[in-house]
Amino acid sequence: MLEAFDTFWSIYSNLVLTLGTSSLLALSIYLTLSCGMLAMANAAFMGIGAYTSALLTMQAGWPYPAVLLAGAAAPAAVAYLIGKPTLRLSGVYLAMATLAFGEVVRIAILNTEAWTGGALGLNGIPAETQPWHVALVLLLVVAVLERLRRSRTGRAFEAIKEDETAAGLMGIDVAAHKLAAFVMGAAIAGLAGTLNAHLTFFIGPNEFGFDRGVEILTMTILGGIQGLMGPVVGAFIVTLLPEVLRGLQDWRLMANGVILVLMVLFLPRGLWDPARLRRLLGRS
Amino acid sequence: MSSFTTRRIALTTLLIGAVGLSAAAQAAEIKIGVAEALTGPAAQYGNSIRNGFKLAVEQINASGMLGADKITLVIEDEQGKKEEAINAFKKLIFQDKVLMVFGPTLSNSAQAADPIAQAAKVVVFGTSNTADGITSIGDFVFRNSVTEADVLPVTIATAVKNAKIKKVAVLYGNDDVFTKSGYDNFVKALEAQKIPVTTTETFAKGDVDFKAQLTKIKATNPDAIVLSALIAEGAPIMVQARQLGLKVPVIGGNGMNSVKIFDMAKGASDDLWVGSPWSSQNRAKANNSFIIDFTQQFKGVPDQFAAQAFDAMHIAASAIKKIKLTGNLAADRAALRDALPTVKWTGATGDFAFRRATDKAGKPAGYDAQQLPIISVTRGVQFEIVK
Amino acid sequence: MLAQQLFNALSLGGVYALFALGFTLVFGVLGVVNLSHGAVFMVGAYAALTAVNLLHWPLWLSLAFAAGVSGLVGLLVDVLVLRPLRARNAPHLIPMIATIGLGIALNSLAQGLFGAENRRFPPELLPQGTLHFAGLDATALELGIILLSLVLMTVLLLTLGKTQLGRALRAIAESPKAALLLGINVEGLFMLTSFAAAALGGVAGVLIGLYSNALFPLMGQPVLHKGIAVIILGGMGDIRGAMLAGLFLGFAEVLSVAYIGSTMRDAVGFGLLFAVLLMRPKGLFGSTQERKV
Numbered sequence: 005m006l007e008a009f010d011t012f013w014s015i016y017s018n019l020v021l022t023l024g025t026s027s028l029l030a031l032s033i034y035l036t037l038s039c040g041m042l043a044m045a046n047a048a049f050m051g052i053g054a055y056t057s058a059l060l061t062m063q064a065g066w067p068y069p070a071v072l073l074a075g076a077a078a079p080a081a082v083a084y085l086i087g088k089p090t091l092r093l094s095g096v097y098l099a100m101a102t103l104a105f106g107e108v109v110r111i112a113i114l115n116t117e118a119w120t121g122g123a124l125g126l127n128g129i130p131a132e133t134q135p136w137h138v139a140l141v142l143l144l145v146v147a148v149l150e151r152l153r154r155s156r157t158g159r160a161f162e163a164i165k166e167d168e169t170a171a172g173l174m175g176i177d178v179a180a181h182k183l184a185a186f187v188m189g190a191a192i193a194g195l196a197g198t199l200n201a202h203l204t205f206f207i208g209p210n211e212f213g214f215d216r217g218v219e220i221l222t223m224t225i226l227g228g229i230q231g232l233m234g235p236v237v238g239a240f241i242v243t244l245l246p247e248v249l250r251g252l253q254d255w256r257l258m259a260n261g262v263i264l265v266l267m268v269l270f271l272p273r274g275l276w277d278p279a280r281l282r283r284l285l286g287r288s
Numbered sequence: 289m290s291s292f293t294t295r296r297i298a299l300t301t302l303l304i305g306a307v308g309l310s311a312a313a314q315a316a317e318i319k320i321g322v323a324e325a326l327t328g329p330a331a332q333y334g335n336s337i338r339n340g341f342k343l344a345v346e347q348i349n350a351s352g353m354l355g356a357d358k359i360t361l362v363i364e365d366e367q368g369k370k371e372e373a374i375n376a377f378k379k380l381i382f383q384d385k386v387l388m389v390f391g392p393t394l395s396n397s398a399q400a401a402d403p404i405a406q407a408a409k410v411v412v413f414g415t416s417n418t419a420d421g422i423t424s425i426g427d428f429v430f431r432n433s434v435t436e437a438d439v440l441p442v443t444i445a446t447a448v449k450n451a452k453i454k455k456v457a458v459l460y461g462n463d464d465v466f467t468k469s470g471y472d473n474f475v476k477a478l479e480a481q482k483i484p485v486t487t488t489e490t491f492a493k494g495d496v497d498f499k500a501q502l503t504k505i506k507a508t509n510p511d512a513i514v515l516s517a518l519i520a521e522g523a524p525i526m527v528q529a530r531q532l533g534l535k536v537p538v539i540g541g542n543g544m545n546s547v548k549i550f551d552m553a554k555g556a557s558d559d560l561w562v563g564s565p566w567s568s569q570n571r572a573k574a575n576n577s578f579i580i581d582f583t584q585q586f587k588g589v590p591d592q593f594a595a596q597a598f599d600a601m602h603i604a605a606s607a608i609k610k611i612k613l614t615g616n617l618a619a620d621r622a623a624l625r626d627a628l629p630t631v632k633w634t635g636a637t638g639d640f641a642f643r644r645a646t647d648k649a650g651k652p653a654g655y656d657a658q659q660l661p662i663i664s665v666t667r668g669v670q671f672e673i674v675k
Numbered sequence: 676m677l678a679q680q681l682f683n684a685l686s687l688g689g690v691y692a693l694f695a696l697g698f699t700l701v702f703g704v705l706g707v708v709n710l711s712h713g714a715v716f717m718v719g720a721y722a723a724l725t726a727v728n729l730l731h732w733p734l735w736l737s738l739a740f741a742a743g744v745s746g747l748v749g750l751l752v753d754v755l756v757l758r759p760l761r762a763r764n765a766p767h768l769i770p771m772i773a774t775i776g777l778g779i780a781l782n783s784l785a786q787g788l789f790g791a792e793n794r795r796f797p798p799e800l801l802p803q804g805t806l807h808f809a810g811l812d813a814t815a816l817e818l819g820i821i822l823l824s825l826v827l828m829t830v831l832l833l834t835l836g837k838t839q840l841g842r843a844l845r846a847i848a849e850s851p852k853a854a855l856l857l858g859i860n861v862e863g864l865f866m867l868t869s870f871a872a873a874a875l876g877g878v879a880g881v882l883i884g885l886y887s888n889a890l891f892p893l894m895g896q897p898v899l900h901k902g903i904a905v906i907i908l909g910g911m912g913d914i915r916g917a918m919l920a921g922l923f924l925g926f927a928e929v930l931s932v933a934y935i936g937s938t939m940r941d942a943v944g945f946g947l948l949f950a951v952l953l954m955r956p957k958g959l960f961g962s963t964q965e966r967k968v
Contacts, residue, residue, distance in 0.1 A: 205399060489937045
């Protein structure tokens with residue numbers, strides 16, 4: 005029994021831990037979405053967290069817990085800096101602006117070779133991440149977000165999401181709340197980046213660009229943003245899909261795309277829809 | 289028939305049956321894992337490599353060099369993504385329980401996935417990884433892809449000598465590991481050979497327009513352009529350079545060594561200097577038969593990636609032949625690792641031997657390729673080998 | 676050298692503008708960010724290649740064929756995917772995700788059908804040789820691109836500005852519900868817009884294919900990223916803006932290579948984009964009106 009688990013873990017350990025980091029990324033976008041913002045910079049924030057933490061581990065020899073904190077703090081700081089001017093934008097404009105910011109970060113990494121290794125990336129990052137790190141961080145984040153949802157701040161987010169102008173008129177400091185959500189989302193993405201960097205031995209600039217940003221968004225929307233489980237479910241599906249489709253070999257990527265389209269067409273509120281589930285269960 | 293003959297026949301049949309059965313019991317299936325980028329941006333290289341492997345395995349199995357044992361390839365698609373490379377390696381090593389793993393296609397993926405093989409004490413053999421930091425991972429890491437550090441200095445020296453080049457301009461892709469490390473090696477070689485650089489320009493993968501950079505280069509009047517690019521950008525660069533009236537020789541890195549240049553840069557492909565462990569013009573017997581067999585089977589000419597994969601599989605088979613497979617996977621994997629460095633092989637890429645590499649601390653680690661590059665220049669519709 | 680660089684910028688910018696036009700049309704009229712636009716760009720290129728290689732058609736006919744095939748793909752995307760989503764009032768991010776999936780599927784299909792290696796158009800297709808005039812070197816292709824881009828953009832602008840069709844489209848862009856009440860055939864025009872936008876993308880694909888001599892299944896992706904930058908700069912949904920921003924990006928890139936250094940070229944493009952957005956949130960030419968439902 006133990007041996008079977010051992011074998012399973014040897015084969016799938018990386019996949020399982022990636023489920024954890026993907027969930028964190030999905031939750032980071034969920035946070036900003038719950039405040040009515042579509043901010044697509046989280047792939048870049050993930051990258052900032054990954055590079056900061058990897059450099060601290062490799063060059064400065066910091067212990068892992070400190071590195072984790074730094075990996076969350078660095079992108080949060082950047083988010084704070086660009087948040088004020090950027091968050092004045094709304095809707096798709098905000099999305100695209102943050103996407104563009106992501107590209108700027110990627111190019112900055114490419115051109116600061118002396119620090120980041122440029123296109124060659126950072127190789128030989130010590131594999132510090134243990135499964136319990138991922139589990140702990142995920143549980144903490146979920147707990148914090150759940151508390152947030154039920155608190156006054158969470159209700160303020162909800163109000164801003166529904167109607168920004170009305171929320172402002174009701175006395176909610178819209179700008180401050182949006183900034184808070186943006187910065188927290190960045191910190192969570194940074195944590196995911198740190199965990200990932202210390203899991204895969206290597207990070208490169210091209211991992212944190214447009215494709216990653218789109219992937220994170222897909223996870224969240226697919227899962228649905230009715231609650232915290234949605235993004236996690238979405239993350240699981242998007243991460244597991246390549247594994248599940250492995251048998252299709254050359255046609256795997258195509259199946260991936262088609263499945264995405266079908267899911268969107270037939271499950272528009274996302275997979276995790278408590279209302280629909282209640283209906284389904286209620287019937288039976 | 290007399291009862292005596294019947295008994296003779298029965299006994300003989302029994303004997304043959306017993307021998308056959310034991311032979312069947314002895315004939316092992318040797319599982320070799322292959323993790324390459326079969327889809328995604330590196331797909332053309334991954335598919336080429338896979339074909340090289342397939343051809344080699346067919347020939348090895350048909351030749352019977354491993355006795356009754358047959359090689360079976362277990363092929364996984366790592367999509368050119370590092371996470372997928374890791375997952376593919378783990379599946380091959382722990383689920384399929386292969387004897388060794390070939391791949392992955394990209395150097396980035398290798399840097400992420402090779403540590404997995406090293407930790408599991410399974411030989412990982414790269415045929416297309418040329419970046420730093422791969423064979424330094426450990427003593428289970430092998431590659432037969434000659435690094436740019438070995439090839440580029442020879443390319444430059446040969447070109448400079450033959451084309452009377454005094455000063456060069458440099459153009460490279462700064463967002464791709466392959467082209468960037470090519471650039472780093474070019475710079476080292478140019479410094480070592482004391483060749484001044486008039487200007488250095490960059491581009492990114494996926495670019496289609498290089499006129500801005502080329503116009504700037506033309507204004508500095510170099511005797512040649514040193515180009516570190518993949519063929520997708522390299523071909524348009526040559527075309528646009530010629531269109532702008534920039535007719536100087538182009539010294540290319542590994543990415544430019546492909547017969548596709550004649551098609552993609554038709555009319556503008558002359559005077560491209562490349563160095564590579566493999567040349568389609570190399571008329572040695574081993575290479576000739578490889579090219580013929582490959583073209584026949586896959587209905588298209590091979591490239592360097594296919595050639596190196598083909599040779600790598602033969603090198604591995606030579607090592608497997610030397611060891612005795614006991615059926616104990618851990619022991620067999622270790623035995624293979626010990627036998628592999630001793631292999632010397634002459635294949636499509638010429639004479640080959642391994643050379644020990646060191647890790648970051650300077651201690652012996654994995655194994656690089658010890659092979660001489662062939663320098664060629666394009667004339668008309670083919671590469672001409674330059675001595 | 677400056678004059679040559681400016682000329683280079685004109686042809687580069689022309690292609691960016693052409694691509695962005697289709698992209699921004701769909702956003703302006705349908706309200707959808709269609710991230711499969713990169714894929715129809717690629718479909719156009721391969722369609723023309725097939726016409727040239729298999730059917731031996733001349734360039735102009737293959738170009739028209741490419742426009743038709745891409746347009747058809749765009750139409751199918753609208754009818755099969757975007758329309759059902761409209762019917763159930765899906766939140767506006769959902770169609771975008773669907774187009775991402777479609778883009779992935781189309782790219783993979785192309786790889787399955789055509790293989791992953793780079794292909795090119797036969798060089799005999801175009802007059803070779805470079806013209807020299809006014810101290811500039813220009814190929815027939817570059818002049819052709821500039822001319823074709825200008826013609827298509829002018830046609831589009833005139834259609835939108837002067838014809839009844841154009842007025843109907845602008846009404847829909849303003850508010851689809853109101854347009855419906857006014858008796859405009861909104862669904863029909865959605866289909867037309869999808870077709871036209873994709874056709875434009877397909878043409879851009881052929882032009883880039885000819886220009887770069889490199890056709891490959893993922894060829895639409897880098898252009899898609901640039902296209903996003905262009906339509907944001909120009910104001911999403913604004914046709915004039917997309918054109919001017921396309922040219923602007925072409926100039927910014929070329930000039931930054933010439934005078935700053937090519938390593939910073941992409942950074943200049945996106946950095947400018949970011950800066951412009953912060954100062955003028957709706958883009959350089961975007962209107963200040965948010966789309967009303």
